[in-house]
Amino acid sequence: MSLDSPSIALVGAGAMGGALVRGWIEAVRKGGGLTLTVVEPNFDPELERELDAVGAVLNPPDPGPVDVVVLAVKPQTFAAAAEATRKFVGPDTRVLSIMAGVTIDTLCRELNATRVIRSVPNTPARIGRGVTAYVASPACTEEDRALIEQLLEPLGTVEPIAAERLMDVVTAVSGSGPAYVFLLAEVLAAAAEQEGLDKDTAMRLASRTVAGAGALMLETGETASTLRKQVTSPGGTTEAALDVLASADGLGPLLRRAVSAAAQRSRDLGKR
Ligand SMILES: NC(=O)C1=CN([C@@H]2O[C@H](COP(=O)(O)OP(=O)(O)OC[C@H]3O[C@@H](n4cnc5c(N)ncnc54)[C@H](O)[C@@H]3O)[C@@H](O)[C@H]2O)C=CC1
């Protein structure tokens, strides 16, 4: 998809803000344009070069209120960043936040905004394979939602969420979720080492297994449950392992506690 030449002010361009910029660069390559103001002490010079190469306007003088303000600083930094952000917000500006926990109410109040979208991307966005969930304030129009989806689509799939109260669990599942999967690869490799494999072979086998299983699920469209059953021969090795993982103190209750802790942290971040 191309970009309909929006003017954007991006506040914070680290891992996730940088991924957004990379996605927009790819979109502009396909057509349209972009006027981008970046508020970031350490903006990646490679992104500056790429923006220039696709003909985007970077850091125009006196940008004033823009079409979209994107907040991609840490939630703990928001209060400090808010003051410098207000000058980009006018009556027609949409505010798109990717900050964990920060509520639509807080964003409206701190930025004098009404058309606010709170979203949760995840790190596979770096390769366009992320999933971004979002919820819009009541003042947002259909056009606002369409514009925001256009800005998020380069990151991967986009999921509208029905109610803001669900954004904490969304953050705990898809926002933080990649870390759980990477941890799975790490602990699988550690277990392999304990059973006698050398460190490098263990890590290669574990990471290819996690990556291959994820790709299989994505590319076949089959459910996780179906694919799990395909691996599990009656009386076989997988069954022996799953008896442990699915036990009363196994992976299910453990992840239930982990997701609950992450959702609670998201709520707490919103109270600061
Ligand atoms: N990393 C992840 O997996 C996800 C992160 N998020 C949210 O995305 C936001 C950004 O996270 P990351 O990109 O991972 O963090 P990051 O630390 O990579 O990026 C934050 C950037 O903000 C910049 N910054 C700090 N103070 C600033 C200020 N006053 N004005 C402008 N820029 C300032 C920093 O230099 C840094 O580059 C966070 O709010 C986080 O909750 C949401 C979903 C997933």
Ligand SMILES: O=C(O)[C@@H]1CCC=N1
């Ligand atoms: O850990 C965090 O707070 C952020 C939000 C979701 C993923 N990373």
